[in-house]
Amino acid sequence: MLKGKLLVAQGGGPTAVINQSMVGAVLESRKFLNVELVYGALNGVRGIVDENFLDLTRETTHNLEMVAQTPSSALGSTRDKPDLKYCQEIFKVLRAHGVAYFFYIGGNDSSDTVRIVSEEAQREGYPLRTIHIPKTIDNDLVLNDHTPGFPSAARFVAQAFTGANLDNWALPGVYLAVVMGRHAGFLTAASALGKKFPDDGPHLIYLPERDFDVDRFLSDVKDTYERFGRCVIAVSEGIHDSSGVPIAVKLAKVQERDAHGNVQLSGTSSLADLLTETIRTKLNIKRVRGDTLGYLQRSFIGCVSDVDQREAREAGEKAVQYAMWGENDGSVTIQRTGFYSVDYKLAPLAAVAGKTRTMPDEFIASSGTDITDAFRMYLRPLLGSRMPDAYRLRSESNSVPKILTK
Amino acid sequence: MLKGKLLVAQGGGPTAVINQSMVGAVLESRKFLNVELVYGALNGVRGIVDENFLDLTRETTHNLEMVAQTPSSALGSTRDKPDLKYCQEIFKVLRAHGVAYFFYIGGNDSSDTVRIVSEEAQREGYPLRTIHIPKTIDNDLVLNDHTPGFPSAARFVAQAFTGANLDNWALPGVYLAVVMGRHAGFLTAASALGKKFPDDGPHLIYLPERDFDVDRFLSDVKDTYERFGRCVIAVSEGIHDSSGVPIAVKLAKVQERDAHGNVQLSGTSSLADLLTETIRTKLNIKRVRGDTLGYLQRSFIGCVSDVDQREAREAGEKAVQYAMWGENDGSVTIQRTGFYSVDYKLAPLAAVAGKTRTMPDEFIASSGTDITDAFRMYLRPLLGSRMPDAYRLRSESNSVPKILTK
Numbered sequence: 103m104l105k106g107k108l109l110v111a112q113g114g115g116p117t118a119v120i121n122q123s124m125v126g127a128v129l130e131s132r133k134f135l136n137v138e139l140v141y142g143a144l145n146g147v148r149g150i151v152d153e154n155f156l157d158l159t160r161e162t163t164h165n166l167e168m169v170a171q172t173p174s175s176a177l178g179s180t181r182d183k184p185d186l187k188y189c190q191e192i193f194k195v196l197r198a199h200g201v202a203y204f205f206y207i208g209g210n211d212s213s214d215t216v217r218i219v220s221e222e223a224q225r226e227g228y229p230l231r232t233i234h235i236p237k238t239i240d241n242d243l244v245l246n247d248h249t250p251g252f253p254s255a256a257r258f259v260a261q262a263f264t265g266a267n268l269d270n271w272a273l274p275g276v277y278l279a280v281v282m283g284r285h286a287g288f289l290t291a292a293s294a295l296g297k298k299f300p301d302d303g304p305h306l307i308y309l310p311e312r313d314f315d316v317d318r319f320l321s322d323v324k325d326t327y328e329r330f331g332r333c334v335i336a337v338s339e340g341i342h343d344s345s346g347v348p349i350a351v352k353l354a355k356v357q358e359r360d361a362h363g364n365v366q367l368s369g370t371s372s373l374a375d376l377l378t379e380t381i382r383t384k385l386n387i388k389r390v391r392g393d394t395l396g397y398l399q400r401s402f403i404g405c406v407s408d409v410d411q412r413e414a415r416e417a418g419e420k421a422v423q424y425a426m427w428g429e430n431d432g433s434v435t436i437q438r439t440g441f442y443s444v445d446y447k448l449a450p451l452a453a454v455a456g457k458t459r460t461m462p463d464e465f466i467a468s469s470g471t472d473i474t475d476a477f478r479m480y481l482r483p484l485l486g487s488r489m490p491d492a493y494r495l496r497s498e499s500n501s502v503p504k505i506l507t508k
Numbered sequence: 509m510l511k512g513k514l515l516v517a518q519g520g521g522p523t524a525v526i527n528q529s530m531v532g533a534v535l536e537s538r539k540f541l542n543v544e545l546v547y548g549a550l551n552g553v554r555g556i557v558d559e560n561f562l563d564l565t566r567e568t569t570h571n572l573e574m575v576a577q578t579p580s581s582a583l584g585s586t587r588d589k590p591d592l593k594y595c596q597e598i599f600k601v602l603r604a605h606g607v608a609y610f611f612y613i614g615g616n617d618s619s620d621t622v623r624i625v626s627e628e629a630q631r632e633g634y635p636l637r638t639i640h641i642p643k644t645i646d647n648d649l650v651l652n653d654h655t656p657g658f659p660s661a662a663r664f665v666a667q668a669f670t671g672a673n674l675d676n677w678a679l680p681g682v683y684l685a686v687v688m689g690r691h692a693g694f695l696t697a698a699s700a701l702g703k704k705f706p707d708d709g710p711h712l713i714y715l716p717e718r719d720f721d722v723d724r725f726l727s728d729v730k731d732t733y734e735r736f737g738r739c740v741i742a743v744s745e746g747i748h749d750s751s752g753v754p755i756a757v758k759l760a761k762v763q764e765r766d767a768h769g770n771v772q773l774s775g776t777s778s779l780a781d782l783l784t785e786t787i788r789t790k791l792n793i794k795r796v797r798g799d800t801l802g803y804l805q806r807s808f809i810g811c812v813s814d815v816d817q818r819e820a821r822e823a824g825e826k827a828v829q830y831a832m833w834g835e836n837d838g839s840v841t842i843q844r845t846g847f848y849s850v851d852y853k854l855a856p857l858a859a860v861a862g863k864t865r866t867m868p869d870e871f872i873a874s875s876g877t878d879i880t881d882a883f884r885m886y887l888r889p890l891l892g893s894r895m896p897d898a899y900r901l902r903s904e905s906n907s908v909p910k911i912l913t914k
Contacts, residue, residue: 142901155907155908265579269806393804397797404811491578494578497562500563506604
């Protein structure tokens with residue numbers, strides 16, 4: 103085992119359970135005598151380069167447990183994606199502080215960062231063990247059954263649509279909400295998990311795994327509205343036309359791109375507004391409302407899956423165990439072993455980094471606007487215990503005969 | 509006591525606890541032998557005119573209890589505001605079905621409906637007892653300490669901003685979210701209840717009780733951003749300029765008005781997008797994100813104040829007691845009697861109907877962009893038990909000395 107300090111950092115978009123992974127890594131690493139101190143880098147790789155470290159060994163276990171239950175990244179995050187020069191600066195700092203273990207909790211982009219750091223360390227002969235700990239609400243990491251952060255975000259989306267469906271039933275019309283997920287529709291598909299009765303919404307679900315056609319969309323909405331007198335729609339922010347051009351981008355006057363070359367889809371509501379306006383004008387329906395679920399999906403406090411908390415915690419613990427007892431750098435992955443149970447494996451960084459997983463066809467109904475029972479079976483155990491349930495008054499058996507109206 | 513049927517209906521925007529009031533009224537009324545049957549009208553007054561009734565006497569108590577815990581209006585709602593002719597149709601139906609008691613659960617507009625119905629009944633000599641049961645997330649009914657539905661919506665807003673603040677801390681920039689509340693800023697002000705540390709957001713709160721000036725706004729945001737390196741902003745959908753013109757209306761190309769003459773402020777995100785775009789261009793800040801909390805504020809399932817549930821239930825129960833043992837029609841009001849305890853009074857309908865309560869000056873800080881401790885004391889007990897709390901890593905005492913950086 104390498105002897106030295108252990109450094110943990112958090113990258114990319116925060117989740118409701120990313121602190122569980124951080125705390126899992128910190129507390130597990132305290133069991134190993136070769137780990138001298140446990141540092142946390144503030145704001146991801148940026149904090150390494152800037153030497154902004156917290157000595158987490160000086161934190162109380164009690165406060166760490168409280169932080170673990172708090173959403174968002176307690177160490178701060180970054181969108182920086184290190185190139186070779188950036189990596190060399192990272193090594194300089196790691197060497198100066200005697201860091202032997204580097205754990206980076208993050209999604210696609212962060213796993214690629216870990217891969218570059220790992221490869222550069224080997225090339226320079228710097229003795230460093232690097233482990234990527236998965237997190238992403240998009241659920242788009244390959245080789246994982248699912249990724250920590252997704253179940254809690256999915257729970258939020260399911261609860262949001264359960265309520266929105268009830269609201270839309272009370273005051274009928276068309277309700278549309280845009281859900282996060284750039285390339286993968288898992289989070290948008292989660293909107294269906296609050297459905298109980300056959301006429302419950304969302305009645306239509308639009309995923310980035312299927313091409314979006316405005317005419318088809320209008321026809322779907324019209325049919326649903328005529329059938330139920332109302333329509334609830336879930337739309338992924340990443341929907342695109344058959345040429346692959348995102349519908350959101352088609353409209354956005356200003357295309358803001360982040361350092362990874364990703365188009366900014368969240369934090370703007372143009373997609374919801376365009377789609378509701380299209381429905382209003384083309385279908386002549388008066389009550390059309392649109393929401394963009396926005397940052398609440400990943401940061402709302404008090405809506406978390408206990409299964410997600412547990413797994414995020416374990417992923418952090420396993421990262422330490424792999425680092426101490428294993429011979430390789432890698433990415434912690436979650437494997438489903440029962441209904442419901444999981445185990446963990448360490449995958450090669452290159453097998454995970456920079457790859458995007460999307461929804462398999464078996465999860466998407468042939469209509470292209472609904473999900474399958476296979477997806478329901480996949481997602482339900484992840485949402486955790488005490489999911490709120492919606493109840494109705496029984497209307498058919500208890501309706502009162504009319505006296506005046508014939 | 510009048511002998512006959514009891515009819516309950518729900519009007520206006522749904523809330524998380526409006527079904528508690530309905531179920532409270534239904535179950536309490538079953539204790540009175542002069543109440544022959546308990547009917548529920550579907551979709552408010554519209555359901556009365558259309559004779560769409562459910563016989564709630566045939567519901568199981570168990571299912572009623574489950575419905576009570578379900579958000580949104582289980583009987584459906586309406587935006588209809590009856591005029592004289594509409595009221596005459598209502599009487600025709602009530603008379604035909606032998607209804608002696610009419611309970612309408614709703615906000616400002618619904619209380620005015622109850623007033624018209626009550627006055628018309630007296631003018632026509634129709635023996636009818638009508639009671640208005642309060643609900644509104646806007647908290648804008650006069651003569652009430654607060655109104656059922658507001659505490660749960662306030663809890664949602666507080667939890668949303670607690671999370672948004674953590675997210676914004678992790679990935680700094682400007683975050684702005686628009687909160688419901690046409691004339692009253694109570695719900696927007698609730699955004700401050702998740703603040704724990706002096707640098708926590710929301711750093712700026714814009715209420716409809718104060719005139720909104722774009723230049724002043726930009727200067728506030730600039731100062732905050734320079735001080736904290738980030739800025740979280742809560743904005744009421746009802747903010748307006750000094751001439752009283754809503755900022756949202758200034759921008760909206762299409763002004764959709766409902767039957768009450770109210771401008772449609774929710775279900776569109778133009779206000780958030782305009783304000784974030786203004787910040788981005790005028791202050792040259794790159795990361796500016798805007799959300800509109802939208803319908804989740806009133807319909808999200810699984811985020812409810814137990815205090816709110818209890819009071820909504822009691823308001824429904826008290827309505828029955830006032831109707832049976834009292835001599836007057838009226839509106840149930842909530843009075844605060846301790847810290848924290850409430851009691852109920854029946855107020856004359858004319859004293860409540862159509863009037864709007866806004867935030868008193870003592871709840872708004874002199875800066876105009878923050879709330880006072882008086883408001884914090886007012887709101888905190890309403891949010892209920894088990895409010896989620898946010899924890900931080902201790903950074904000052906545990907920061908690691910830099911080695912390379914001087």
